[in-house]
Structures are given as C-alpha cells and as structure tokens.
Amino acid sequence: MDEHEVVDHDTVPPANKGLLAAAGVLLLIPIVALMWVSSYSKVEPKLWGFPFFIWYQFLWVFLCSAMTWTAYQLVLRARPHRPMGDAQRRPGRHHGRHERGATIGDAGDTDLHDGQPLDDRAADTDRGTDGPTDTEGGRR
C-alpha cells in the first residue's frame, strides 16, 4: 500500500472556516446579550403585566435555542464527518465526502427520532458502496 494514500488521522478533518466562524458568532450572541445585564434590568416596557426584565429573558430562551439549532446546521455543513478505522482509504474519497456535506446536513430534521448520528448514517451508506473491506471490522 502506498504511503501517500493513507489518511493521516492525527490531523484536524478539513472544514469550511467561514461557516465555523458564523456558527461561533451565533453561539456567542446569546452569551453576550445575557451577560450585559444593564441592557435589560428594567421594569418598562411591560408585556402582559410582566416586567421587561422577566419577559426579555424568557424571549432569549427561544432566541438562543434557534441560534444553537442554526449553528448546529452550520457545523454539520462546515465539517462533514471523516470516518476513521480505514487507514487504507484513498485520500480522494474524503474530498468527495466534503462536497456531499450539504445533502448530509439536510437530512437532519427527519433524523431526530432514532438518535442515530446522521453523519454516521451517511458514512454507512458510503461503506456500502465501498464493499466489506471498509467496515470497522477491518481494524480488528
């Protein structure tokens, strides 16, 4: 086996840095907003009798959840899973995987029930096309 065809797993898998940075910003916004206490420690304007201080923080529960979910979708696209356990894998393959990232991420919403990580499922499909040499059993 040619040395150059081996994926070096002691490296960080390739990622779209821009998308990762965008996800980071989305995650940072709620923290900054809620740590900036003076921006919301006031009574007015009230909403249905609730002081601003109270309803504003309740609002952030939803905003933060939405931002975290968006960040999740971004990181799925930014860094698709690079399967391990196949040191024989040719480097060309993981470029292919990289391009496929968007479709993998789109499966996310339908994937909630069983808790199977969706990257993993995609990887399973990959293995199918690769034949039996590419399963984790090959490592044992």
Place this chain on the structure above:
Amino acid sequence: MSGVNWTALVVLTALFLLVTVMGFMATRWRRPTSMESLDEWGLGGRSFGTWITWFLLGGDLYTAYTFVAVPAAMFATGAVAGFFAVPYTIVLYPIIFVFMARLWSVSHRHGYVTPADFVKGRYGSRELSLAVALTGFLATMPYIALQLVGIQAVLEVVGLGGGSNIIAKDAPLFIAFALLAAYTYSSGLRAPAVIAFVKDTLIYLVIIVAIIYLPTKVGGWDSIFGAAEQKMTTVNEATGKPTGAFIPGSTQMWAYATLGLGSALALFMYPHSITASLSASGRNVIRRNAAILPAYSFVLGLLALLGWVAIAAGTKPIGLDGKPNAQLVIPQLFEDMFPSWFAGIAFAAIAIGALVPAAIMSIAAANTFTRNIYREWLKPDASPQQEAKVSKLVSLVVKAFALVFVLLLDKQNAINFQLLGGIWILQTFPSIVFGLYTRFFHRWALLAGWAVGMVYGTWSAYNVVNPVTGAHFGGSLANIPGIAQMGYIAMTAFVINLVIAGVLSAVLNAMKVSNGHDETIKGDYFADAGDPRVEKLDVGPHETTASP
C-alpha cells in the same frame, strides 16, 4: 399545618411505587448481553438517542433541589439570588455545544467514562487526573444529599416526618432511598433514563397547570409582581437593607452576570452531567440537545416565578418544628392552592425529580471512584467485571453516606458544601475543556492553578458571613478584587486559576519541561459512532512540548 394530607399522600405513594417498578424493569430495557461493565451499567451502553438523552439530561440537570431552592430564593431575596437560574440555563447550551461533542468523541474512541479518564489520557498525569476526580467526587456528594432535602420538603408539607422518634420520623425518606439504591444497583443508568420520562412529564404538567391556574387565584400577574416588588423593597430590620432585589440594581449587575456564567461553565464539569452526555449514541446527539434542552430552562423560569406567586398568595412556609423555612415555599403553595389530589401529583413530581439526579449522581460518583481512584491507584489490573462490581457497591455507599449526612447533620451543612462544590468544580474546567483543544496548558501549571483556585474559593466562601446568624459560608457572593463589585466567588477563583495556569504553562513550556504522554490524536476529537473504539492507539511517540 396539622395532620397528614391523606389524599395527597396516597397519590404521591402510588406514583412513587410506579417509578420503583419501572426502575427495576429498566434492566430489561434495551437489554445488553451483559451488564458487567461500566459501559453498560454506568453509561447505558452509550446507546441513548436524541430524545432519551433529552429526557435524561433534563431529568439530571434540573434537580428536585433546584425546583425547591430556586423559587425559595425568589421568595426570600428576589431576582439576583433566584432568577439568575434563567440566564444560567440559557448560556449553558451554547457553551456545551462548543466542547461537549469533542469530549464525547475522544471518550468514545478511548473508552473514557469520566472526565478524569480524559485528563489522564491527554496529559499522562496521574496527579492532575486525581485532582479532577477528587474534586468531582467531593462536589457531587453534597449534591446527592440535597436531593434528599428536596424529598424531605415534600414529605414535611404532606405531614410526614413529625414526632420525636428518629426512626419513625425519617422512615419514609429511608425507604425511598433504599428502593432507589436497589434499582440503581441492578439497572444502572437505564433506571434513571426510564424514570426520567415520568419525572419530566409530571414536572411539565404541574408547572403548566400552576402557571395558568394560580395567578387567577391571586389576582393576576400585576398583583403578583406588585406584591413581589413591595416585599423586596421593604427594609429588613435585621440587616437595615432592602429584603431583596425585584430586579438587579446598578450594584448587582456583576453578581447577576457572574452567577449565571460561572454556574453555566461549572455545570458540565460535574461527573453526573458528563455521565449523561457520554451515554449518548453519537456526538451530534449532544449538539441537537443543546438546541432543545432550553425547553427545561423555560419551565425553570416559570417555576422561579412561582416563588413570587407565593408572595402574592401569602404562603407561610412553616416547618414541622414551627420555624419558618423558605425551602418549603413551593410544596406549601401547592398544598394551599391545589385540590389534594393534584397537590399529590405535584409532590410526586418533586420527589421523583429527586430520584433521577440522585441515581445519576451516585452512578457518576461511583464511576469516578472506580476508574480514577480504585483502578488507577489501588488495583491497576482490574477487569471490566471488577470495575462494574466496585462501581455498583460504591453507588450504594455514596447514597448511604448522603442519607446519614442529611439525617444526622444540620442540613445547612449540605447546603454549605453544595455551595463550595460549585466553586470547586469550576476549577477543573481548564484541565478538562482547554485540554480538548490544545496542549499549550502544562499539566503542572493546570494543577497549580486548580490548587490556588480551590484554596482561594474555599477561603473566600468561608469569609462570607451571614449578617443575621453570624454563620460562615453565608452565600456565594464576595467582593471581586480590583472591581469593587460583588461577584460569584467561583468566577473570581476561576480567573485566578486561569492566570496562574497560563503564566506557568508559558514558563514550563519555555523550559521544555515534559508535558506528559498524550495518547490521543487530532482525529479522535471528531470521531463519531461507527468509528472504531480503541483501547490504546499506537501512533508512535507523542512526547511533548506544547502543540497548540
């Protein structure tokens, strides 16, 4: 309060028996071929998907003590001490989103069960690993004891636990904990995972009913907030200061922010949070949960407001000993305002809410003891079967200890230790989380930062004196040196810890002092289910100077 509320007691007992049966049956759920390993007994086979993890983590993090203590703090001293739980449990999730997937991946690859396992693997440092393990163990113990305090509050309001005979007085609590210990022993993490479904369903039901029904009984939200504002601004004769904070004043901003951020950074350093996270079936399960767990934060916020509803309702939380006890305010409010049968459901929600975290905490503490003290220092060649056996026994010992702690000592001790535990556990953050990203931080520097943070935090908390009783450990806020504002002691200690760890790391790295053997490779931090597990991956020498 007089006599026993029989209707409520019957409902409470029935629901309690239901979850007990479920706890014992849990061993058959997703039955493994063998329960005789920590992966199966202590982590449920690392097989839980998104929704099970959601229930399990929700049941684990939002404990009975939280449900009792947060509204009690709102009732007694207002928003700074109580409502900070809302920003705390919001900013929590972006934080764990960032690092928890990495911890899951590296733990999956190397079979780590506890954070101290990871520290050992990353730095090859038994000492640093022991520091992390001991801190986790010590911080968890009082937390388990406080779950008992949650059950006690319910039993006391129902009318049980009176009388002078110590056996009769505490028999219900004793039985409850004995049952919990028995099914945790046999079913491991599967038991709390199953019970969490019941617990969370009951909690959601009770809070939603309470938040819709109770305000109509006390004159609506306007009068609730009016009553709260009036109580908080009234001058307390004992201290000469206002009773509490309706909303944080200009001198309380730092306190509010540091309490929220410090608690959020600390929560996922507790072994029980990490145990529940590592039991997930994939790295993205944790990330998806970071987006959907805030549902619990919303409920916690509503629950906090019930503390103010109790002010408007004129709830008088008086214990069976005749003394006022703010901790009883929520059970008392339910008893006063709800029909008996629904009060019983509400009490069951709190009592069962204590069982889930108590089970997971005792499992996590037991795993920590087994992996990082027993196997590391006492019996290095322990087999997986022996590990599981020791863990099961330790989970019993830990719960017995918590029971003795609460029954024999003043429960204020448990509350003090819990306060200290929060300060201590945050000091392990640099070793665990920074280690997931970089080897810049040096093992000895991390150990030094940890030690100084622990000592400073403990000393600082000791010096907080309750103005009324004169007792030490009177709270978790102290002056932040250099800012002249009150802040959460854990955060101040954390910053000192960071500075020391950072400066010493730079020095030790410049001196080329070995930073230990790193058994992980970069790809490990991105592994997912389906990637092979390795006992030890031989990647050649990884001896080590800093490699960011």
